[in-house]
Amino acid sequence: MSGFDLIIFDCDGVLVDSEIIAAQVESRLLTEAGYPISAEEMGERFAGLTWRDILLQVEKEADIPLSASLLDKSEKLLDARLARDVKVIEGVKFALARLTTQRCICSNSSSARLDMMLTKVGLKPYFENHIYSAKDLGPDRVKPKPDIFLHGAKQFGVAPERCLVIEDSSHGVHGARAAGMRVIGFTGASHTYPSHADKLTDAGAETVISRMSELPAMVAALAEWEVV
Structure with missing residues (x-):
């Protein structure tokens, strides 16, 4: 399927x-x-x-x-x-409005910081209560460990292989791949650098996008391509 x-x-x-x-x-x-x-x-x-x-x-x-x-x-x-x-990444609201798959956030940032940032940029309503911090899981469970990704999947009762992760760091990609999930790398934020895309691919991202507006089409394309 x-x-x-x-x-x-x-x-x-x-x-x-x-x-x-x-x-x-x-x-x-x-x-x-x-x-x-x-x-x-x-x-x-x-x-x-x-x-x-x-x-x-x-x-x-x-x-x-x-x-x-x-x-x-x-x-x-x-x-x-x-x-x-802090500002929202350009194209995020466009992408979220067009993605119909259920979604969540899995982050190394604290819950308090996530709440502050997402409230400031107006993204909290897109995720409701599905915003998870690795710091809430206990000591030493942050990325690149897979714990937070597995925690997010468990909240929805979804198998890891049915999850797609969007990550901008090689540490995050490593964690998602260790969880058994597929990954799209993202290089569209202000901290990007010349070898960014290569680094994400080397870590295990299947593909990399630099504009968040590209995400809905990329999700649709990857959904048709089963990884054996």
Whole structure:
């Protein structure tokens, strides 16, 4: 039987243009802490990871002890910037209005941040109560682990192989593929970079789109193509 029973959307960098804002805030904090890095490099290397995981990776790589206070400092600065500046990804409302398959959001962002961003850009009504945060599942269950994707599918009683995931990060793609789901990569947010599409394909995305307005046609095309 062809088609999908559930479309799972990542949020940051897929529905809202928030990854570039996070990269700007976090690159400044890391640079001030002795690890010079640009916002562009943050987007390429760390998009899709939690700030905690980014700090752990930087500490391991550079052998720089990073203060635990950076965790709270980043969250407060980022929430303020997002509340002021976050915008919807162009074409998202067009796509959501044309997709008839049931849908949900599976994100690494906290429930509070998801609620704030989605309310600000007017997307909450498109997903009703089907907005899920990996942080609510417990410690160490965020992407690239598959847990949040499997959780989303379970809420609808849908088998993983009947789910299609829309992701902008290789970490998210890896998590979705580990869950046994098919994936469309997305490169239309402001944090995109030259090798972005290749990176998503290498991680396991079947195809990549750069405009969200292309999504309904791509979903229809993939629905006719069964993966054996």
